[in-house]
Amino acid sequence: MNEKIVKNVGATERIVSVALGAYLLAKGLRRLNYRSVPTLMFSGYLFMRGGLGYCPISKRLGKKDVQTPAINIKAVMTVAKPREFVYNYWRRLSNLPAFMHHLQEVKELNERQSHWIAEVPGIGGKIEWDAEIVKDEPNERIGWRSIDGALIRNAGKVEFFDAPRQETEVRIIFSYHPPAGGIGTAAARLFHPIVKGIIENEAYNFKRVIEAGEIPTINGQPSGKRTGKIKLI
């Protein structure tokens, strides 16, 4: 192998490769005879693939090198309030925790800078960072990003457009860069669906709060014994 080793296996895939490799190793060793040779060889290959993050087969198949792009979560909704009202509500970033429950607090330090405290969705634990508003066009758009040094680099943008009947179209993008390096990326990948679900739901809460003044809930209502599996759909 005279090619330079370039990582071309994603973090989740690496975890899966090692896990599968370990399973096959155990299986192959349990009944050691000539038939377990291919199993053990394949197991070794998977260990190599997972451990090095390099897969010659993927390389042959033309798979590109792994990068860690920003993870974006988008939401779009129409709100039955005038554009100015919606902009002003959002411009007070301290209003965000009223509908984004994973944010514990957003403290406005001055016109541009703010301090954010958040629970890490799906995992628990707290992270804090400072952010600054980098774009502020009244009634049009607001953009912000974390200031250098944040554990999870993140940014957000919300844009406002006129909709029929004096309503407002709101387009929201949150993006975050998981901490660089294997474990951070792997964790971010694993938790991304959870984070995405929570943030989508919380973004929808914006509409509920600004229109209805409250977020509908059934938490705390009575029910009979919850026997059996709870599954929503």
Added chain:
Amino acid sequence: MKALCWNGVRNLNVETVEDPKILNPRDALVKVTMSSVCGSDLHLINGFIPSMQAGDILGHEFIGEVVEVGPEVHQLTVGDRVVVVSVIGCGECSYCKEQLWSLCDNSNPHAVIQEKIFQYPTAGIFGYSHLFGGYAGSHAEYIRVPFADHGAFKIPEDIPDEQAVFVSDGVPTGYMAAEMAGIKPGDIVAVWGAGGVGQMAIQSAYHLGAERVIAIDGLDYRLAAAATHGHAEVLNYKDTNVLEALKEATGGRGPDCCIDAVGMEANSTGIEHYYDRTKQFFKLETDRPAVLRQAIAACRKGGTLSVVGVYAGFADKIPMGLFVNKALTMRGGQMHGQRYVPLLFDLIRKGKIDPAFMLTHPMPLRKGSEAYEIFNGRTDGCIRAVLMPQAS
């Protein structure tokens, strides 16, 4: 308090549960005095609507007395005798403002999940599965009513309980069915299903100008009620060829308006019935659309179909060729109760609509399971069993 809980397919039990609390500023608590069974509950009980959880409290058609109001409730006071609409609407989103309350954007706590199936989320409904919000239902001594200023209406003193309870759901659903049918003076209207909603659709159709109303059902006692209380002509599909009979009754034209007040568990005869039962059993279709098919076939050219029977998901063998080539119009919807309640109080007062005869079986809450057995079995002349949670 006591409440009637769903514990699995055809498994209901009265259990002791926590009392409800005010959870949001616009909530009110209501002491339930009457809570009706509804045909749509049967789809939940028989296991055809997904996202039920063991322990869910059933019931969505009810009246009661306000016992507590949240800080943002301004139209109600403790002691008010109210009827509560079964669909929950915030009153502030564009749908509520357009009087399309069952399409409320903000009342379904599970909107983001429901959206994955329906593409756009719909309103929460009391006691009607987690897809529709998972709200605790009214077959209980007390119930929490969200957005109470919009959903709870004070009942005029001269309207008795046995009329008022059906203004929660059955009457507005029947009325909206007739309204969506676009009835013009002189029209002949066919109504499939002579349960509570069908009965109300019949009376509403006459009120909106129908010349004749023909009711179709498989139960003679319900057809008799439609004839007596709704002045409908009747057809029993079990011993009549419905398509031929409707053609015959309309001078070969077919009914101008066809109302489906049956929905996803339609019964039919012969091979069609076994076909749908089998597909539904194997989850190859969620809905048995026998009535919808028949209505499309029966309707006159250029006529209107109005669908208020509950459908959950997907139905097969819908004769789209007939629908298109006969240039039909089809409308459907869960009722927008908040829009109709004041009007319906008025029509009841004037004697144009009278739902009281539907209350055939008043029963205490503790007999809730039995009430549904009678209702589901269509035995003992039952049109509606109504639970009385405050009676012993």
